[in-house]
Amino acid sequence: MPKKDFYSIVIPVYNGSRTLRKTLESVRRQEDDDFEIVVVDDASTEELRPLIEEMGGLYHRLPDNSGPATARTAGVAAARGQIIVFTDSDVWLPDHLIGNLRKVFSETGAECVQGSFSKHCPHPNFYSQYKNLYNHYVINQLGDWINTTYTSLTAVQKGFFLKGNGFDRNIRAASVEDRTLGESLISAGGKIYLAKRLEVVHDKFLDAKGFYRSQFNRSRDLAKLMQRQKESKFLEKGKSFGTNTRAAMLRLPVVALTLVFLFLGLIYPPLWLLALISFAAYCWLTRNWISFLKKNKGWWFALRGQFADFTDAIATGLGVAMGMFEYRVLGRRY
Known part of the structure; x- marks a missing residue:
């Protein structure tokens, strides 16, 4: 029986103490032994190391605040896994994720598997609910094979990630940098499969101004x-x-x-x-x-x-x- 791929779940964080614990709790619920948690601290002013190590994560800190694209790239460099799973510090991963990812990779032959968004939002106010439903709606309008990525849940073969240009690290803000990974993978000849049933919960609060x-x-x-x-x-x-x-x-x-x-x-x-x-x-x-x-x-x-x-x-x-x-x-x- 071939040896199973080892998974590395890479999470960039900047002052995310409000949401990070629940994110890490969702990761620890995974029923699989062959994975690690790599958290990259993007020079936060908050002290996050004790929480990350308490939850079983490997802590890596950048010397300067450089943005999520650079933080994720540093996470890949530190990761031991053959499969990299990108997520964010305000996302709750679904149970049985790693087992389901193994199945999707095996059945589709994709170099990258993209997840979707759940309709569920933990914040009851209108704009949080509205934006969350919009994210769920638009991504589910796409076909099975797509040309973009959203790193709330993106799993990619590490070797193929390194083959391309990865994220565009010229983008410092948490904005559209995640889409540049999709561009890099497609340009390198990869295929991105949208697994709509693999839904994450986005723990994102938005008021009207935000x-x-x-x-x-x-x-x-x-x-x-x-x-x-x-x-x-x-x-x-x-x-x-x-x-x-x-x-x-x-x-x-x-x-x-x-x-x-x-x-x-x-x-x-x-x-x-x-x-x-x-x-x-x-x-x-x-x-x-x-x-x-x-x-x-x-x-x-x-x-x-x-x-x-x-x-x-x-x-x-x-x-x-x-x-x-x-x-x-x-x-x-x-």
Whole structure:
């Protein structure tokens, strides 16, 4: 009988004491002896070593705060496993994960297995629930074979990780750096399988301010990533861009037109009809998403979700515009 692959679960952390314990508890529940926990402290100001070692983790500290891309890369260098499992310090892994990953790798022949998000969110407030449901919804719209990664749960053969460029360590913030791993793996000839049944719980609290700030910053960084991928020929014409569906991207200019016609209508009222038509087009583009919210949370949540999505499209559109301006005009590639 061939020897089983050894797994290394790599977790970057920066001042994550509020969530890290539950993450490590979910890792320790794994019913498999052939794995280790590697936690990379990205120069936190909090003292995390006692907690990590108490929970059976191997502690590695970076001398300077360098961002999650560098922290994960350092974790791979320290890991002993043939399979690297990336997760985050605010994620709860599902039970029996390692056994299920062994099965998926064996059955698919993939070099990388990507997990999904659970509908469950431990925070009851609206924006935490809304964003969590959105993450679950969009990733489950994808097919079985994808071209991107989200390191809430990403398992990859270590040898293949080292064959490619790994994460783009020029990205310092926790934003779109995880997507660059997918680009690296695909460019090296690898295949990424989306195992939708392997769901993690994201222990992420978001209020309104945090939600819109995050959406603006992420869309700015995504706009720059898209430009870099176009330049490298990774993102070819007609090729999907991560989880960003055509409808989700089309809604941005439609919302912008709605606002333009709405304000111009103050000068020339007949333009309000065009604003109404544009808004109807926006509602049609988002109908499946809002229907999903209604099915899972009811009418009132869905109505609030429609407002959140519309205002999110404004924040996202502004972020995209800022990213394009910085990239094309100011020459800021990152």
